[in-house]
Amino acid sequence: MAASSNYRIMIFILAIVAILVPSSLATEFVVGDDKGWTINFDYQAWAQGKEFHVGDKLVFKYTENSHNVLKVNGTGFQDCVAPAGTEALTSGNDVITLATPGRKWYICGVSKHCEVGNQKLFITVLPQTLLSPASAPCPICLATEFVVGDDKGWTINFDYQTWAQGKEFHVGDKLVFKYTENSHNVLKVNGTGFQDCVAPAGTEALTSGNDVITLATPGRKWYICGVSKHCEVGNQKLFITVLPQTLLSPASAPSPTSAAWGCSATAYRGWIVAIFGVLMMVMF
Structure with missing residues (x-):
């Protein structure tokens, strides 16, 4: 009787492990980040630079009744036409779980938002992995939020x-540009645009006064203010180099108050060891 009970407990705990590990690695991508699902945006x-894996989710955010989301094939993506019978998502907060690997195409079927407004997205979904370093945050990888200019803000x-100088910016970190709305903006440019x-x-300015940019890819990044001559005369511009995401970045690891905690292989191993420890205690 005791052996049967222990066996059921073991099966139960193993089921928890099987569910916990893969699901907690899933990443939720808000399509377009703070811009959401809209026209005249380069999706x-x-x-x-993003890696999409089976189990990840796409979230399409928009004002209800102004747009929709249609899943199409490659031809439909090129022609901005959905196959007959395709059901549109229309909630304004549409969540799509990426269930299978391969190429995926999405368009807006409202008016000519796809044809004229370029409101369409193409991605390639990779097989599910226990670790996806480029896209899955983790508690050992401490994502840091940098308020540009600290208490001075963007000015x-x-x-x-x-x-x-002296800061290390890594993939997954965030830049926050704080300023009085309508007094400045933020434009992402290239090296030439930075100099000139x-x-x-076609570059779309960020104008909220609390603009958050997630550093999604490594490399050099340039930002300027496009209002009046704030860049030319006021030197309102920023250049940084973004480093790849690392498990530990001693030079830039923030305090717990400024870190965004996610999930890592180390954490999963800890969970599994703890669960099996409990299992051994119960059985023996």
């Missing part, structure tokens, strides 16, 4: 290169 640029006549204080045609 391919947004997706670039003119401030030396942002001095501010950035000119944004490429």
Whole structure:
């Protein structure tokens, strides 16, 4: 009788482990980040550098009745036409779980939002893995939130290169640009645009006054203010180099109050060891 009871407990605990580990690795991607699902946004640029895995979720956020989400094939993506019978998602907070690997295409079927407004997204979904370093946050990888300029915020006549000096920016970290709304903005540019204080045609400015940019890919990043001559005369621009995500970054690891905690292989091993420890205690 005792052996039968212990066997049931073991099966129960193993089921918990099987459910806990893969599901907690899933990443939730808000399509377009703070811009959401809208027209005149480059969703391919947004997706670039991200790794999407089976089990991850796409969240399409938009004002209800202004857009929708249609899953299409490659031809439908090119022609902005959904196959007959395709059911549109229309809640304004549509969540799609990526259930299978392969190429996935999504468009907006409202008016000519896809054809004219380029409101469409193409991604490649990779098989599920226990560790996805590029896309899965973890408690050992401490994502840091940097308020640009600290208490000075995003303003003119401030030396942002001095501010950035000595800091280590990693994939997964966030830049927060704080300023009085309508007094400044934030434009992501290239090296030439940074030098000349000119944004490429079609660059969409961030204007909320509390703009959050997640550093999704490693490499050099440039940001300027496009209001008046704030960049040229007021030197309101920032250049940083983003490093790959690492398990431990001693130079940039923040205090618990500034870290975004996720999940790591180390944490899972800890959970599994603890569970099996309990199992052994029960059985023996």
